[in-house]
Amino acid sequence: MDARRVKDRLFALLVYIGAGLAIAPLFAILGSLVAEGGRVLLERGLAFLTSPAPYGIGPALYGTFVMALTALAIALPLGFAAALFLYEFPGSKISPSLRIIIQSLVEIPTILTGLFIYLLLVAPLPPLLHLYHALGLDRILPVNRYSGLAGALALALIILPYITVHAENVIRQVPGLYREAALALGATRQRAALMIARMALRGLLLALVLAFAKAAGETAPLLFTAGGGFAYMPPNPLYALTHPIGAVSLLIYDYAIMPTPTRIATAWGAALVLTLITLAAVLAARAVAHREIVIY
Amino acid sequence: MGLLEALLNTRLSPRERLYALSLLAVATLVAALLAAFAVTFFVKAEPIFRKEGLGVYIWNVWRAVENNPEAERYGLAAAILGTVYVAVIAIIVSIPLSLALVLLTTEYLPGRHLQEAVSALVDAMAALPTIVYGLWGVAVLAPLLRNFVMLPLYHCCPWLFPEYPSTGTTIFTAGVLMGIMSVPYVAALIREAYIMVPRSIREAVYALGATKSEAIRVFLGYIKPVVIAAALLGFGRAAGETVAVALVVGDTFRISLSPFTPGYTIAALIATQYGNAFLYRYMESALFAGGLMLLIIGVAVNTAGIALMNRWISRMHGR
Numbered sequence: 051m052d053a054r055r056v057k058d059r060l061f062a063l064l065v066y067i068g069a070g071l072a073i074a075p076l077f078a079i080l081g082s083l084v085a086e087g088g089r090v091l092l093e094r095g096l097a098f099l100t101s102p103a104p105y106g107i108g109p110a111l112y113g114t115f116v117m118a119l120t121a122l123a124i125a126l127p128l129g130f131a132a133a134l135f136l137y138e139f140p141g142s143k144i145s146p147s148l149r150i151i152i153q154s155l156v157e158i159p160t161i162l163t164g165l166f167i168y169l170l171l172v173a174p175l176p177p178l179l180h181l182y183h184a185l186g187l188d189r190i191l192p193v194n195r196y197s198g199l200a201g202a203l204a205l206a207l208i209i210l211p212y213i214t215v216h217a218e219n220v221i222r223q224v225p226g227l228y229r230e231a232a233l234a235l236g237a238t239r240q241r242a243a244l245m246i247a248r249m250a251l252r253g254l255l256l257a258l259v260l261a262f263a264k265a266a267g268e269t270a271p272l273l274f275t276a277g278g279g280f281a282y283m284p285p286n287p288l289y290a291l292t293h294p295i296g297a298v299s300l301l302i303y304d305y306a307i308m309p310t311p312t313r314i315a316t317a318w319g320a321a322l323v324l325t326l327i328t329l330a331a332v333l334a335a336r337a338v339a340h341r342e343i344v345i346y
Numbered sequence: 347m348g349l350l351e352a353l354l355n356t357r358l359s360p361r362e363r364l365y366a367l368s369l370l371a372v373a374t375l376v377a378a379l380l381a382a383f384a385v386t387f388f389v390k391a392e393p394i395f396r397k398e399g400l401g402v403y404i405w406n407v408w409r410a411v412e413n414n415p416e417a418e419r420y421g422l423a424a425a426i427l428g429t430v431y432v433a434v435i436a437i438i439v440s441i442p443l444s445l446a447l448v449l450l451t452t453e454y455l456p457g458r459h460l461q462e463a464v465s466a467l468v469d470a471m472a473a474l475p476t477i478v479y480g481l482w483g484v485a486v487l488a489p490l491l492r493n494f495v496m497l498p499l500y501h502c503c504p505w506l507f508p509e510y511p512s513t514g515t516t517i518f519t520a521g522v523l524m525g526i527m528s529v530p531y532v533a534a535l536i537r538e539a540y541i542m543v544p545r546s547i548r549e550a551v552y553a554l555g556a557t558k559s560e561a562i563r564v565f566l567g568y569i570k571p572v573v574i575a576a577a578l579l580g581f582g583r584a585a586g587e588t589v590a591v592a593l594v595v596g597d598t599f600r601i602s603l604s605p606f607t608p609g610y611t612i613a614a615l616i617a618t619q620y621g622n623a624f625l626y627r628y629m630e631s632a633l634f635a636g637g638l639m640l641l642i643i644g645v646a647v648n649t650a651g652i653a654l655m656n657r658w659i660s661r662m663h664g665r
Contacts, residue, residue, distance in 0.1 A: 054557055061559035065454055068446025072533070073464070075526045076471045079482045086485075131372035138369065141355035148373050151380045157579075157648045158383070159586025161613050162637050165620070169386045210376065239358075240365040267475030270588035270613070274620055299477045303589050306481045314485075321478045332473035336466060 080325075087322025090315045099323070103280035103301065104313050107320045110280045113295035114324075116287050117198050117276065118265035121205035122258065128206075129213030129261075130254070134243055136214075137221050155211040160204075164271035167204040172196055172275055196277020196294035198284075204271035209261040216260065220253030221246060256335045263331035267324065269299035276300065298324045387641065390634035394420060397628060402635050408599050415627035422636050424599045428517060428609035429585050429643070432595065435521025435605060436528055436584035437577050443525070444533035444576070448540055449562060472530035480590035483523040488514030488594055491522060496606045509604040513596060518605035520595040524584035532580040535655070539572035540565065542662055571658045578651035582644050588613040612636045 091098055100108040132152070136145055169175055174182060174193060182188045192199055224246050232242040247254065277294030280301050284290035298320050305317035350366060351358055358366050394402050398420065405421025447468065455461050492514035500507050543565045551561045566573070596608020597618050616633050623629040 054560070058557040058559045061562070062454060065446045065449045068443055069450035069464075072443035072447045072526075072529050073467055073471070075482075076467060076474070078486065079474065079478065082482055082486055083478070128372055128376065131369055132376050135369040135373040138366070139354040139356055143353055143355065144370075144373055144377065148377050151377050153652065154380055154645060154648065155376075157582055157586075157644055159588065159613055159640055159644060161586075161588040161616055162383070162387075162641060165616070165634070165637055166383055166386060169390065175386060175389060207379070214376070238365070239362045243365075263473060267473075267477070269475070269477040270617065273589075273617055299475060299589075302477045302481055303593070306477075306484055306593055317481060318485075321475075321481050324475055325478055328473050328475055329470055332469060333466070336469060 083318070083322045083325055086315070086318035087320075090319035091322065094319070098319055102283060103296075104305075104310075104316055107280070107298055107301060107316065107323065109283045110296040110298045110301040110320065111323070112284060113198060113201075113276065113279075113290060114266050114297045114299070116284075116290045116295070117202045117205055117272070117297060118262055120198070120202035120291060121209060121265045122262055124202065124206040125210045125213055125261065126258065129210050129257075130217050130247075132210075132214045133217035133221060136218050138239060138243070152211045152214050155207075156215070159270075160208055160268060161270040161273065163207050164204045164274050167200050167207065167271070168274045171200045171203065192292040196275065198276060198287075198291040198293070198295045201272045201276030201295070201297065202291065204275045205265040205268055208268060208271055209265050212264060213257055213261050216257040217254060220250045220257065223253065224249050252338060256338055259331050259335045263328040263335075266331075267299060267328045269297075269303050272297050272300050273303075278304065280304075384641070387634055387638045391631055391638050394628050394631035394635050398632075402632060403639060406599065406601055410626045410629055412625055418626055418628045420628060420632035422612065422615070422632065422639065424601050425610040425612045425615045425636060426639060427601055428595065429611040429613070429640070431517050431605065431609065432520045432524060432591065432611055433581045433584040435518060436524035437581050439522055439525025440528045440532050440580055441573070441577055443529050444536055445566070445573070447529065447533045448537045452537065452540055453558065453562060468530045468533060472534075476527065476587060476590045479523060479527050480593040483519065483590060483594040484515065487523060488516075488519045490514075491519050492516075500606065507604055507606055509602065509607050511606040513608060515594050515596040515608055516606050517595060517602075517609040520591045520609075520611070521584075521605065523590060523594055524587055527587070527590065528580045528583050531583060532576045535576040535579060536569070536573055539569040539655075539658065542659075543568055544662075569658075571654050575651040575654035575658070578647050578654070582647040582651065585611070585647070586613060586640060586644055588617050592617045612640045 094101075094105060098106045099111060100106060102108055103110065132148070135142075136148065139145060170178065171191065171193060172195065179188075179193070182191065182193055187193070228249065229242050229246055232245055233239070237245075276297055278296045278300050279294050280296040284293065284295060302317045302320050302324070305313040305320075308314060308317075350363065350370070354366060354370070398405070402420060403422055403426060405419070406423040407419045407421040408424075409417065409419040411417040447464075451461050451464050455464060492511050496507075496511035496514075496516070496518065500509075500511055547568065548561070548565070551564050556564070591611050592614035595611055595614050597610055597614060598608035600607060600609055602609070615636060619629065620633055623633055
């Protein structure tokens with residue numbers, strides 16, 4: 051009897067230690083970020099956010115926002131439409147395979163997504179290049195060079211499955227009764243869908259915020275698409291989309307193992323800024339989501 | 347238009363056809379993406395398959411020669427083994443930590459507020475960009491592991507760890523970092539199953555007079571397939587991670603049994619070598635062969651994991 055009690059206590063102790071070890075890295079990382087990154091931000095002030103590398107992250111921050119927002123603009127309509135398809139036509143012949151494909155897209159290593167866009171736009175495969183040429187697209191699209199658009203496309207491809215899954219879950223949370231009532235009153239499917247989307251608006255906005263955070267934090271898909279460049283501020287978003295640009299994540303990757311202390315310091319400052327952006331988005335989304343659950 | 351209705355297996359009024367058609371178009375486009383992925387990768391990998399055959403996956407050689415394509419030799423063995431090695435270490439680290447985290451939030455923490463706080467922390471861990479993990483890994487974790495884990499182990503048992511850990515960036519460091527990074531993901535998968543353990547089983551176990559730890563062992567046995575599935579999915583994640591691993595794995599073509607040596611993973615190889623691959627005739631192709639292998643590993647591991655998970659869930663609902 052006593053031996054069992056002791057064993058029980060020991061097990062509880064192990065659980066506490068294990069869980070502590072699981073969460074400890076978060077505090078270690080946040081501690082390093084605040085200590086190292088905070089020092090850089092204090093030293094260089096707000097100019098750190100606007101000035102060019104190696105002392106600031108202005109152009110990189112600009113690139114991150116331009117690419118993440120463009121990726122949202124591309125992926126949102128596609129993701130919502132795919133989610134609506136799964137919601138409207140659960141019995142269709144395509145739905146089961148579409149589900150599997152979306153799941154597989156989530157799991158594809160992001161570096162491969164970057165290479166895929168590289169083959170589509172940065173250095174298109176010969177047949178694609180001929181196609182672009184025949185359609186005159188090579189005069190509009192930034193073909194054959196690194197560009198913000200290529201980076202945004204890679205990010206869009208990465209957040210697309212997340213948006214689809216999240217949006218479908220949100221739409222499903224609206225009681226089906228509303229949809230049936232609308233259809234019974236003679237509304238078309240699109241009218242009913244619009245109504246349901248309005249009811250689920252908060253959840254859909256949440257999907258948007260989380261997708262933005264994900265897009266802003268990604269690095270690997272930008273390696274061979276955006277091309278980098280942290281010292282020159284693009285004059286406008288269109289220029290950024292058609293020319294090589296940097297991103298905060300890319301800057302950290304480049305500067306993390308540089309031998310110069312200034313650049314490593316810049317990397318830490320950049321990491322603090324990037325963490326604040328993504329954490330703020332995710333924690334805000336969490337707060338909203340809880341009210342969401344209360345409503346439905 | 348009877349075709350559209352048959353394909354969607356539903357009835358449409360004339361005014362809904364355009365809407366249905368546009369949704370179908372997007373769905374088809376998304377579905378086509380995966381096929382396009384595989385095709386483009388295979389097209390790019392083909393030259394190296396012609397040159398090296400499947401040997402590109404077997405040899406450990408990386409000889410890049412400019413202006414002399416015949417002398418170029420590429421074999422990905424070191425990167426493939428490194429990928430598996432790192433992912434296995436990651437799983438060994440993350441499964442116990444994730445189990446402890448799940449048990450803490452479901453069984454041990456009293457009150458909703460504490461549980462909420464811990465789950466918010468785990469969400470924050472999941473939200474941290476991977477490059478931030480990478481920066482911390484190379485600046486803090488790597489020296490820490492070298493000085494307090496690898497060096498002591500080398501000094502105490504040199505027969506077991508014959509390699510002197512000359513640097514902190516090793517296969518081991520990458521594995522530990524990936525283990526830490528995959529905790530939120532693995533824990534979420536396990537937790538979802540753990541809270542599905544039926545009330546009848548819980549009550550039956552406690553009615554038999556089991557202590558908490560004994561009961562937990564029964565519950566964990568109940569969700570064992572899910573834990574295995576979570577390990578597989580975590581393995582897939584760790585195998586595909588790029589920048590964080592590239593910073594801490596050491597980036598060296600070396601096959602060694604000892605985890606305390608620098609190595610390579612496929613993703614890290616692509617990240618570090620692709621930039622100058624255009625200088626050589628076959629290197630780009632070899633890297634795409636690596637990408638194809640990564641795709642195959644990922645799809646195989648994930649399909650197995652998801653199948654295992656779904657079978658368990660449908661069995662649960664069946665009861």
